[in-house]
Amino acid sequence: MKTLIQTVTVLVLCLIAQLYLPWWIVAIIAAAVGYQFDNTPGASFIAGFAGVAALWLGYAFWIDQQTGALLTEKIAQLFPGKSVAGIYTLTALAGGVAGGLGGLAGAWVKNAMK
Numbered sequence: 001m002k003t004l005i006q007t008v009t010v011l012v013l014c015l016i017a018q019l020y021l022p023w024w025i026v027a028i029i030a031a032a033v034g035y036q037f038d039n040t041p042g043a044s045f046i047a048g049f050a051g052v053a054a055l056w057l058g059y060a061f062w063i064d065q066q067t068g069a070l071l072t073e074k075i076a077q078l079f080p081g082k083s084v085a086g087i088y089t090l091t092a093l094a095g096g097v098a099g100g101l102g103g104l105a106g107a108w109v110k111n112a113m114k
Contacts, residue, residue, distance in 0.1 A: 048103025
């Protein structure tokens with residue numbers, strides 16, 4: 001249950017921050033949330049990964065719906081064998097890794113301070 005709350009916290013804080021700050025702020029937020037929650041490093045990685053991946057996947061889908069998928073289709077053509085779904089997956093993975101590593105770093109710092 002704590003991991004789910006941490007995931008939702010990462011998602012909501014990153015959603016707000018992404019409106020005003022650069023993309024890499026998700027790692028800093030995930031690290032801060034990972035530090036605040038007394039979770040294991042593995043659970044903090046999963047929470048950061050899931051929160052940011054869900055946010056970026058949803059945001060990519062929302063942008064795609066607003067623009068009629070023009071940019072996603074053009075990017076998919078640049079990569080042989082990639083579809084629009086593949087581009088969504090790569091987007092979610094990129095954001096998820098940034099958030100997951102941030103959450104992991106926050107948990108490691110918390111453990112080091114004990």
